Amino acid sequence: MTWLGSSRRWWIAFVGPSLLMLxxxxxxxxxxxxxxxxxxxxxLTPPQFIGLGNFIELAGDDNFHxxxxxxxxxxxxxxxxxxxxxxxxxxxxxxxxxMSGVSRxxxxxxxxxxxxxxxxxxxxxxxxxxxxxNWALDLVGxxxxxxxxxxxxxxxxxxxxxxxxDAGFVMILFLAGLQTISKDYRExxxxxxxxxxxxxxxxxxxxxxxxxLLVSIIxxxxxxxxxxxxxxxxxxxxLGSTTVVVERIVTNAFSFGRMGYAAAMSWVLFALIFGVxxxxxxxxxxxxxxxx
Amino acid sequence: xxxxxxxxAGRWFGAAVIIxxxxxxxxxxxxxxxxxxxxxxxxxxxxxxxxxxxxxxDAYRELTExxxxxxxxxNSVVVTMVVTVAQVVTSALAGYGxxxxxxxxxxxxxxxxxxxxxxxxxxxxxxxxxxxxRLGQLNTLHALILPMVASAFGVxxxxxYFMQMPAALEEAAALDGASxxxxxxxxxxxxARPAVATFxxxxxxxxxxAYLWPLFVARxxxxxxxxxxxxxxxxxxxxxxxxxxxxxxxxxxxVIIVFAIIQRxxxxxxxxGGGSK
Numbered sequence: 001m002t003w004l005g006s007s008r009r010w011w012i013a014f015v016g017p018s019l020l021m022l023x024x025x026x027x028x029x030x031x032x033x034x035x036x037x038x039x040x041x042x043x044l045t046p047p048q049f050i051g052l053g054n055f056i057e058l059a060g061d062d063n064f065h066x067x068x069x070x071x072x073x074x075x076x077x078x079x080x081x082x083x084x085x086x087x088x089x090x091x092x093x094x095x096x097x098x099m100s101g102v103s104r105x106x107x108x109x110x111x112x113x114x115x116x117x118x119x120x121x122x123x124x125x126x127x128x129x130x131x132x133x134n135w136a137l138d139l140v141g142x143x144x145x146x147x148x149x150x151x152x153x154x155x156x157x158x159x160x161x162x163x164x165x166d167a168g169f170v171m172i173l174f175l176a177g178l179q180t181i182s183k184d185y186r187e188x189x190x191x192x193x194x195x196x197x198x199x200x201x202x203x204x205x206x207x208x209x210x211x212x213l214l215v216s217i218i219x220x221x222x223x224x225x226x227x228x229x230x231x232x233x234x235x236x237x238x239l240g241s242t243t244v245v246v247e248r249i250v251t252n253a254f255s256f257g258r259m260g261y262a263a264a265m266s267w268v269l270f271a272l273i274f275g276v277x278x279x280x281x282x283x284x285x286x287x288x289x290x291x292x
Numbered sequence: 293x294x295x296x297x298x299x300x301a302g303r304w305f306g307a308a309v310i311i312x313x314x315x316x317x318x319x320x321x322x323x324x325x326x327x328x329x330x331x332x333x334x335x336x337x338x339x340x341x342x343x344x345x346x347x348x349x350d351a352y353r354e355l356t357e358x359x360x361x362x363x364x365x366x367n368s369v370v371v372t373m374v375v376t377v378a379q380v381v382t383s384a385l386a387g388y389g390x391x392x393x394x395x396x397x398x399x400x401x402x403x404x405x406x407x408x409x410x411x412x413x414x415x416x417x418x419x420x421x422x423x424x425x426r427l428g429q430l431n432t433l434h435a436l437i438l439p440m441v442a443s444a445f446g447v448x449x450x451x452x453y454f455m456q457m458p459a460a461l462e463e464a465a466a467l468d469g470a471s472x473x474x475x476x477x478x479x480x481x482x483x484a485r486p487a488v489a490t491f492x493x494x495x496x497x498x499x500x501x502a503y504l505w506p507l508f509v510a511r512x513x514x515x516x517x518x519x520x521x522x523x524x525x526x527x528x529x530x531x532x533x534x535x536x537x538x539x540x541x542x543x544x545x546x547v548i549i550v551f552a553i554i555q556r557x558x559x560x561x562x563x564x565g566g567g568s569k
Contacts, residue, residue, distance in 0.1 A: 001392065001459035001462055001463055001466075002392060002393065002394055003392055003393055003466075003472050007466075007471070007472050008393060008394070008395065010389075010393065010471070010472040010473065011389045011393035011395050013385075013389075013473065014385045014386060014388055014389025014393070014472075014476070015385070015386045015389035015390060015401065017381075017382045017385060017386070018382040018383060018385065018386035018442050018443075018447060019386065019401070019442075021382065021438070021441045021442035022404075022405070022408060022442040022444065025416070025420065025438060025439040025441070025442060026408045026411075026416055026439075026442060026444075027404070027408060028419075029415070029416035029417075029419040029420050029423070030408070030411050030415055030416055032419035032422075032423075033415045033416065033418060033419050036418065036419060036422075043422065043425070088309075089310070089313060092306045092309060092310050093310065095303075095306065101552075101555060101556060103310070103314065104555050105548070105551065105552045105555060106314045106317050106318055107313075107314065107317055108551060108555070109317055109318065109321060109544075109548055110317055110320075112493075112497055112544075112547045112548060112551045113501070113543075113544040113547060113548070114500065114501035114503070114518070114519050114522075114543050114544065114547070115501065115503065115519075116501075116503050116519040116520075116522050116523050116543070117519070117522060117539075117540040117543040117544045118544075120522065120523075120526055120536050120537075120539075120540050121320055121321075121323075121324050121537070121540055122320070123526070124324075124327065124533050124536065124537065125320060125323065127533075130335065130336050130337075130338065130340065132323055132340055132342075135338065135339060135340055164316070164317075164320075167313075167317075168317065172560050173560070175560065176560035196302075221412075224412070225412050225413075225414060227504060228503050228504070232523060232526070246414055246504075249414055249417075249418070250504070250507070250508075253417075253418050253421070253508075254508070259418055259422060262418050263415075263418045263419070266412070266414045266415040266417070266418065267415065269412060269414060269415070270410075270411055270412055270415055273410075273412060274410065277410075
């Protein structure tokens with residue numbers, strides 16, 4: 001229904017509070033960040049207009065380039081693994097008619113927990129001398145590395161902790177997608193003698209492809225913003241080998257007091273996210289199958 | 293019958309994988325709990341005591357000594373409750389307004405909400421920080437709460453839900469002469485309970501777990517929330533893992549309990565429709 005007549009002006013009362021807060025605390029700051037990115041400002045002296053100076057400096061900033069590369073490395077490791085595990089778990093759990101409350105809570109415990117707490121738990125478990133991970137590896141005769149203090153292993157640790165935390169979230173999204181697929185399709189395929197493998201790739205996956213696209217977009221947007229697990233687990237180390245884009249923004253704004261430069265970085269981050277999302281939706285015709 | 297055996301084996305294998313994965317999810321939490329019940333000395337022994345031989349609450353007691361822990365917990369509770377209620381109410385109202393009213397500029401408003409949804413939160417953080425510090429609001433609870441009140445995601449989620457609501461329910465109320473405001477609170481909002489539960493738990497989690505924005509504006513103990521306090525604990529007491537794990541337990545247990553209570557009312561279909569954590 002639609003409210004008409006004298007009732008129609010009520011829309012202001014409904015939309016007003018949300019709109020006011022959105023404009024003051026989101027829209028204005030977004031515009032301010034755009035303006036700020038053309039200034040040099042340390043909050044102590046008056047801001048100075050420097051045109052494209054911040055962006056030109058960014059183009060030649062080796063630390064920023066490294067952070068972009070580390071962010072992409074994280075994405076390339078994390079997104080396919082968490083999607084694979086999440087989809088696998090969803091397929092296994094989908095056979096039961098309904099997911100029990102216990103299994104929902106179990107797989108969602110890491111998802112609902114604060115990243116700060118989860119990262120500290122992993123930091124303790126991955127402790128090179130007294131951590132349970134290296135102790136367990138030692139039991140089977142493997143000498144575990146100093147996970148968070150060795151180049152390479154530090155990023156592996158960040159990716160592993162992230163997959164552990166988000167697998168349940170991805171699983172639940174795929175379960176919601178799977179539940180929209182009628183059982184008739186799969187049963188028809190089974191009657192025709194298709195193997196489980198064929199059934200998955202020919203029937204389930206094409207029908208699930210809109211959900212796969214959506215999940216991959218959500219994961220990519222989120223993982224470009226990777227920060228907390230890195231900040232707590234490795235602090236960008238060892239030797240700056242796990243610095244990421246958001247960590248650069250925080251460090252420049254906070255530690256170096258470079259507000260304009262940090263704002264310029266945040267716009268580059270937005271451009272990266274926007275570009276990749278656009279590319280994904282653009283390429284969907286090639287593999288995403290919308291039912292009739 | 294010959295084909296049944298592999299199917300059975302496959303079922304057992306599937307169940308084994310699920311149980312093993314479930315154990316992988318739970319064990320780190322159990323170890324965290326176990327660590328929090330030990331002394332820092334007993335944690336620095338090999339092999340580790342998986343089950344504490346002499347469990348002690350010393351770590352929890354010590355937490356209240358190294359920082360005003362009660363204050364930090366209270367800050368988290370206040371911020372989370374205010375943000376959750378404010379996000380649910382403003383989003384439900386706006387979602388209803390955008391679903392059930394036709395007015396000039398509605399399309400433009402929808403586009404505005406959509407646009408803010410696409411810009412990552414990090415873009416707004418630097419200007420918000422400057423604004424809060426200019427207004428002398430650093431290290432206050434307002435600075436933590438106000439920027440988290442409006443949720444474009446919530447508005448879309450509720451709008452989608454109200455657009456699917458059968459009109460007959462509200463028409464009956466409208467015929468009885470109820471204003472749109474009364475109709476919303478007596479008919480539409482109760483009807484949207486699954487959306488309230490789903491979005492409410494997301495808002496609750498986001499507020500309780502928030503770290504990046506509080507890290508900017510609330511580093512002082514007077515306004516500090518649990519995640520910031522917990523992270524600072526690690527910096528100060530590098531080796532006191534029992535203390536850090538006790539703080540982690542206190543940070544994660546409330547969210548897990550709230551989730552366990554509400555989970556049966558959560559609609560995952562709504563999540564897939566809207567996206568984003």
